[in-house]
Amino acid sequence: MGRRAKNKQSDPAPFAEVQSNAAPRPSAKKLGKRKAEVEDDAVTKRPSKKVKETQNKQTSSKVKGKEASKSGKLSKSKEKSNKPIIEDEGGSSEGWEDVDDDMDLEASKHSLFRDSDEGESFAGFTGDLDEYEMDGSEISQDDLLQGSVQELDLDSDEDEDEAPTIPSSRIKGLKSKQWDRPSKIIPTGSDDSSSDEDEEDEDGPVTMANMEARSRALDEKAAREAQLDLEEVQDAARAGGEEDDDFEGGEEGEEGEETEGFQLPTAEEVEEEKKVGGPQVHVVQRRMRECVRILDNFKKRATPGRSRSEYVHQLVSDIASYYGYNEFLAEKLFQLFPVSEAIEFFEANEVPRPVTIRTNTLRTRRRDLAQALINRGVNLEPIGKWTNVGLQVFESSVPIGATPEYLAGQYMLQAASSFLPVIALSPLPGERVLDMASAPGGKTTHMAALMENTGVIFANDANKARTKSLTANVHRLGCKNVVVCSYDGREFPKVMGGFDRVLLDAPCSGTGVISKDASVKTNKSERDFTLLSHLQKQLILCAIDSVSPDSKTGGYLVYSTCSVMVDENEAVVDYALRKRPNVKLVETGLEFGKPGYTKYRGKTFDPKVALTRRFYPHVHNMDGFYVAKFKIEKRFKVKPKDEDENDGRADKMDVDGQQDVGFDSDEDRPYIEVIEPLTSIESKRKRMKAKGLRVPPRTKPAPPPVT
């Protein structure tokens, strides 16, 4: 069983849905882990709006299957529709006998499956820094070189190469509100224009000819449902259940607003709760609702004498126990959002994201792939307008990770968010590209397709074991312009430089992919974030220095993570801007995403950091992700500026200046101290030996850095 499957969570209903009079439970320590179990007991009540919409969506989902069935495509496979879409490698291939070759392919010739190249790839990784037993000061150099990369396993595990699995809840129970209907992978409230109210789903079979219209109608419906969901969550969070009718009154005229009936627990009560193993679930749920409601309008709703931080503290503590996070991480994530949005984020992490695939345009066209998969009984549709290679899979009677098309390399199983950095980088045919942390190759193979198998991509990953799956994917997808290598990214550009474009899809905490790997909820500590941010800062400087400012066609770096943490994103980007005055941030070219923070908890970043993009599960229905794009210019000499005048930043591109741009400021020292030993001749010799390369004689000086 894959890691994803192991970490799979059931899909509990939003806390707001569980009535506060649910049957009391004796103890609720580790509530998060037992949440689903608890909810079985709890009386659930869905707001009427929700019920209606849910019925619609279920109908719609069924209708899709019915349509396909009518067209003769799913007649047998429908019976098997409860089978997993994707099975572990070696999973069965049953369902293939359902293939119907009679589909009128001509009908598909026009319409939505425009061919093109974009998007791809899989989502991030999640590393477990706890496995890396090191204590800051006692790290040996070799540990830092190899341990930090390989033992940390700073890689995403929800990879397309590893027998893709879908949590069974996606297929069987249809519990997930986001899964059991075609929820759209786009920003909510997007630019969908057209049209008719409720286009009927039952008016005929799905064909390639009518699929675009159908798809649009479903998208619209999904957008409406998403909006209703959002409103519902917000209402529930604010109003705290139907008994709290005071919220409807709005902000005005609430003078005598009801605050009675809920009091924060006293220290003694908290102690009592602890003694009996923690609070009961319904107590936690009610307290969370009340805290959200009060924090939403603290002045009017708080109990006199209680501070805002007391409510926040209680809410964070309850979030941690309810959703199963450690308190440190619950608080760090909570701080990212306004109060009720934070709840939406935590809720979204309980729900799996849609299954998506990327067409490999080196092997096929999207419409042909869609047709082939429809013929096999796969229910799918294009992801959204922002990608012309992505398909979202709703249900399938065959394992999506083992179809003949998959094995023939016609597609990659990839999270929609992983398409984004490659779209932002937009490598061109004939270019020289570095993918600095590339395994298992979702983004590498996407880039190879955009480059039409020309030029060259150096696909590097420090973890040698992971380069095996990278190589396998490169072969399966027919990428002929890829050279796989395994260096610590911090050795670039000394290993090689002069790239037109570089992608640094950095090792990160995986806080954007908690729905795929729930272990992140409990295995991250403050020290992990410090170490990761440190590594990311080292890597980004090396990535910048690997780009050729003289590139005729490019000169770009894209930095991405599957983390939502500011320390791993904006703080790293801002650091790079300060350390390398020859780079500037540019538009990512992505049509959606929230702007990066320019101010966060007392820190101020370069205003241009707003050009970077954040993606969230609760907003975009995709994994949490971050994308920044830099243009690298020539390294002119710069004149140091008066610290006071310029916030310590060098005056960029002042050719009359004196001081070269470099690493050698005091601020860099802690980073250099780690890098330097790693690039010493001796450790280089060791690494070369380990790789089976010929080691140069000891007298030979190390090659000069490539600039």
Ligand SMILES: C[S@@+](CC[C@H](N)C(=O)[O-])C[C@H]1O[C@@H](n2cnc3c(N)ncnc32)[C@H](O)[C@@H]1O
């Ligand atoms: C987020 S994953 C990359 C996913 C990949 N870009 C894809 O789309 O398939 C991060 C990768 O960074 C690698 N890594 C960790 N530390 C590294 C380092 N110092 N240098 C290069 N790669 C590193 C991990 O082995 C992991 O494969």
